[in-house]
Amino acid sequence: MGHQQSMRVWRGDASGGDFRSYSVPVEEGEVVLDAIHRLQAEQAPDLAVRWNCKAGKCGSCSAEINGKPALMCMTRLSTFEPTETVTVTPMRAFPVIRDLVTDVTFNYEKAREVPAFAPPHSNADGSFRMQQVDVERGQEFRKCIECFLCQNTCHVIRDHEENKPAFAGPRFFIRYAELDMHPLDTLDRRRMAQEDEGLGYCNITKCCSEVCPEGIHITDNGIIPLKERVVDTKYDPVFISLGIGRRKQRRLVGPGGGSGPSPIKRPGQGQSSLRSAASAGPASGATATPTFAPAPPRAPTAVDKVASTASSAASKVGTAANAESMKTAMPAIGAAVGVGFLAWAIRKTRKK
Amino acid sequence: MTDFESHDYDVVVVGAGGSGLRAAIAAHEAGARTAIVCKSLLGKAHTVMAEGGIAAAMGNVWPEDNWQVHFRDTMRGGKMLNNWRMAQLHAQEAPSRVWELEEWGALFDRTKEGKISQRDFGGHRYARLAHVGDRTGLEMIRTLQQRAVDLGIDVFMECTITRLLGESGSGGRGDRVSGAFAYWRETGSFITFRAPAIILATGGIGRSFTVTSNSWEYSGDGHAMALWAGASLLNMEFVQFHPTGMVWPPSVKGLLITESVRGEGGVLRNSDGKRFMFDYIPEFFKAETADNEAEADAWYDDHKNNRRPPELLPRDEVARAINSEIKAGRGSPHGGVFLDIATRRSAEDIKRRLPSMYHQFKELGDVDITKDPMEVAPTCHYVMGGIEVDADTEAATVSGLYAVGEVSGGMHGSNRLGGNSLSDLLVFGKRAGESAAGYVAALPSRPAVAAADVQAAADEALAPFANPGAENPYAVMKDLQEHMQSLVGIIRKGDELEIALKEIERLKERARNVSVKGSGRSYNPGWHTALDLRAMLTVSECIARAALTRTESRGGHTRDDYPATDPEWGKVNLVITERRGVLQVDRKPLPQMPDDLKALFEETH
Incomplete structure (x- = not known):
């Protein structure tokens, strides 16, 4: 029942790359990640891919399969025709490191900005009392495996590198929602979500919910209730007081623990010449500008071929074959689609 | 030469699963400059795979439960080979560590009174596992990860430690550890950490087996690096094969099916439809195990007047029984046995209590577990053996080296009870972090990294x-x-x-x-x-x-x-040391349990 699977895998790094075609034997019940692993073992030992649990629990093997953002370990090959070529590309919203591996530091920097859970008292004696029905709302969001497919799909940043500093993305909106809905949290997080994290940029197209491998109702249960709570205290400034196109100056330091040099280290960063071995105390604490900087714009590499309909839901994403023809025109097409989409979304929001 | 990227810390924690994160939090809070170095992205470590729960005698469901009962269950589950002191500390401190997680934002399932709910598991006398559906490990790692990020602890992601460094060019052997050598996965460039204390929290060894529930990260790095640095390993022969791994399709062979399925009422049947576990009750557990279906089924609602079902015997017993049924030709079509929850609980209950199992079988196995039984067989899951440590401080036999979680040995004896792993990570993670920080603070001088060690690691x-x-x-x-x-x-x-x-x-x-x-x-x-x-x-x-x-x-x-x-x-324990690539296996007497604890085993059930 096995067959030869035809695969096209994007190979390259930040300087560019291209698709390579492979033919790999696959067995019944296998998933895309199995095929990738067999390629590694038998044909392409240096094919870079991130993975851990191979069970849809860790969210490491995110990629775009025939243009659709998905986990490689949860995409069964039986969902394609045996004769169909399966095209695998790295997530588009993040800079490529190599092959299918992208630099997702953006998400870890955004995570630092969320202020931690703030309980009313802290004595760790088991005295918290919460009802199941109350914790269930937050539990839905805590199912998040941080695969960052929602971030990858979100049109606000997918082809708009410039929005990244001001926009935390769906993964972190549900983090805000989770804490906001926590029966015991004492912080008012509504203004933070709106002003510091760019909640207003979201125009609830639900693309994020469509690609969530955990089936979290990101938009319906997280973002929309959060937006409604924000409206209670503050009318949306993007559309009213500031006018379209202008952006509120973002605080340079995150509202939460996100001050000081980034604790998320990258190769070659923060050599210890800056920090003497003799100095004591916790490593952070010094004030400095945040180290997060938007990744440099990517060269229009072959990845852009499968860039596809950036601002559309995954299910509407064009096939790799369609995307092929977009190769050279992609940046312009992307911009046009983005602007058109935004105009439509604004009209839609105003009608409400 | 040796002018690689380098960093100075007081404590470097290797691994960012539950134990590594908890150790780093403790070391940081104790004032040590702390770094976490992990092979994967933060939050992806193997702890996310843990499903069932955290064993802690909080007594929320059964007020009769207390640390003594938990201690006794743990020792009996490990066939009395556990380090008694570790088992005692573990049972005593686990409840505080769970409550602490709640303070940091974890959202556990609740009892009707609004307390943390607790579920039944194999080998535990009372319902004892704090849980979140069947994704408890994810909740735990996310909570600890968010806490570590909030504290601003430095994290080196996708950075693999390959060697421990010493003072005299012998890789730590015969002296103190002085740091660790690593490469960045992203660039392949090298990096040295200069730190007087290293906490190994690298997990297990399951990647050495074909059928395993473990990920690629479980290559035994910590075990091996400690051994190469002159530390000793304890009881490495004890490898836990979890009774219920998936068997079909081949792509997912070995993938874990949580013990919660049995804790929630699931039973094991052979190809004749027989609940075969009644044939495999060992003498050691006869007094506390039901010998008929009626009593076993009544136990779920009334623990006091009934004995526990044999499906909830410790994992080693259940795994051997399944293995025997398969070998005797009474297996399922794909070489397992049947695990049936469909006929035992309503579809709604199954989806609510075991959501990721439902999802996993639906997506990867084309099986609806609310309608059909699962096919299961044992899968390599956990190594009880590990680095020999001091029970109170988690210090290994080499100065400055600490080990915690699966990479450490002794706590679980010859067999670990389900749920005791997550609590182990928390209890000893905190202890390791604190004692490593204390060790560094008390050092009169910091050990220097031997350039020869760095060069040797780079060449290798x-x-x-x-x-x-x-x-x-x-x-x-x-x-x-x-x-x-x-x-x-x-x-x-x-x-x-x-x-x-x-x-x-x-x-x-x-x-x-x-x-x-x-x-x-x-x-x-x-x-x-x-x-x-x-x-x-x-x-x-x-x-x-x-x-x-x-x-x-x-x-x-x-x-x-x-x-x-x-x-x-x-x-006796078996202790392994290495010298010039040759292993030496020695017998070492077990530490003696004090009389007051011994008395706990004399009472009748």
Whole structure:
């Protein structure tokens, strides 16, 4: 029942790359990640891919399969025709490191900005009392495996590198929602979500919910209730007081623990010449500008071929074959689609 | 030369699973400059795979529960080979560690009174596991990760430690550890950490087996690095095969099916539809195990007047029973047995209590577990053996080296109870972090990193690129896994273990000839695999060597040629040390339990 699977895998790094075609034997019940692993073992030992649990629990093997953002370990090959070529590309919203591996530091920097859970008292004696029905709302969001497919799909940043500093993305909106809905949290997080994290940029197209491998109702249960709570205290400034196109100056330091040099280290960063071995105390604490900087714009590499309909839901994403023809025109097409989409979304929001 | 990127810390924690994160939080809070170094992205460590829950005698469901009962269950589950002091500390401190998680934002399932709910699990006398559906590990790692980020602890992600460093050029052997050597996966560039205290929290060894619930990260790095640095390993023969792994389709063979399925009422049946576990109740557990279906079923609602179902015996017993049924020809079509929850609980209950199991079978196995039984067979899950540590401080036998979680040994004896792993990570993570910070604060002078150690580590890491040999690292790894699976698996024999050791020698030779192809050092998984082989071969040899030495059957070590549990072997640990590549296995008497704790085992059930 096995067959030869035809695969096209994007190979390259930040300087560019291209698709390579492979033919790999696959067995019944296998998933895309199995095929990738067999390629590694038998044909392409240096094919870079991130993975851990191979069970849809860790969210490491995110990629775009025939243009659709998905986990490689949860995409069964039986969902394609045996004769169909399966095209695998790295997530588009993040800079490529190599092959299918992208630099997702953006998400870890955004995570630092969320202020931690703030309980009313802290004595760790088991005295918290919460009802199941109350914790269930937050539990839905805590199912998040941080695969960052929602971030990858979100049109606000997918082809708009410039929005990244001001926009935390769906993964972190549900983090805000989770804490906001926590029966015991004492912080008012509504203004933070709106002003510091760019909640207003979201125009609830639900693309994020469509690609969530955990089936979290990101938009319906997280973002929309959060937006409604924000409206209670503050009318949306993007559309009213500031006018379209202008952006509120973002605080340079995150509202939460996100001050000081980034604790998320990258190769070659923060050599210890800056920090003497003799100095004591916790490593952070010094004030400095945040180290997060938007990744440099990517060269229009072959990845852009499968860039596809950036601002559309995954299910509407064009096939790799369609995307092929977009190769050279992609940046312009992307911009046009983005602007058109935004105009439509604004009209839609105003009608409400 | 040795002018690689370098960093100074007080405490470097290797691994970012539950134990590493908890240790880093504790070290940071104790004032130590702390770094976490992990092979994967933050939040992806193997702890996310833990499903069932955290064992802690909070007494929220059964007020009769307390640390003494938990201690007793743990020791009996480990067939009395556990380090009694670790088992005591674990049982005493687990509740506080769970409540602390709640303070940091964890959202556990609740009882009707609004307390943390607790569920039944194998070997635990009372419902004791704090849980979140069947994704407790995810909740725990996310909570700890968010806490660590909030505290601003430095994290080096996708950075692999390959060697511990010492003061005198002997890699820590005979002196104090002074740091660790690593490479960035992204660039392949090298990095040295100068730190007087290293906490190993690297997890287990499951990647050495074909059928395993473990991820690629479980290559035994911590076990091997500690051994190479002169530390000792304890009881490496004890490997837990979880009774219920998926068997079909082949792509997911070994994937874990949580014990919660049985905790929630699921039963095991053979091809005749018989609940066969009643035929496999060992003498040791007869007094507390139901011998008929009516009593077993009544137990779920009334623990006091009924004995527990045999499906909830400790994992080693259930795994051996399943293995026997399959061998006797009473297995399921794909070589497992049936785990049935569909006829026992309503579809709604199953989806609510076991959502990820429902999801996993639906997506990957085309089985609706609310309608049909699952096919299950044992899968390599956990190593009880590990680095020998002091019970109170988690200090290894080399100064400055600490070990916590699965990489440490002693806590679980010869068999770990489900749920005791997550609590182990928390209890000893906190202790390790605090004691490492205390060790550094009390140091009169910081150890210097020996340049020779750094150079040796760099040369070793680059060797596969210079190698003219033609061995494929993936092929060597696959052969190792197949030998370990067939010769050092759930049922072992002396002659097969001898063969395994010979095969490992041959594989070591092949590993020396492994060469790396392709585009250099940047995120090159072929290179990473070539480097992982060293640790995998070392721990595999330790397991086989210890398994050959222990001529009895106990917990996670079953010898076909020595099927009985031998009281004499119940008095000793097997301790492994290494010198110039040669392993030495010694017997060491168990620490003696004080009389007040001994008395807990004399009371009748």
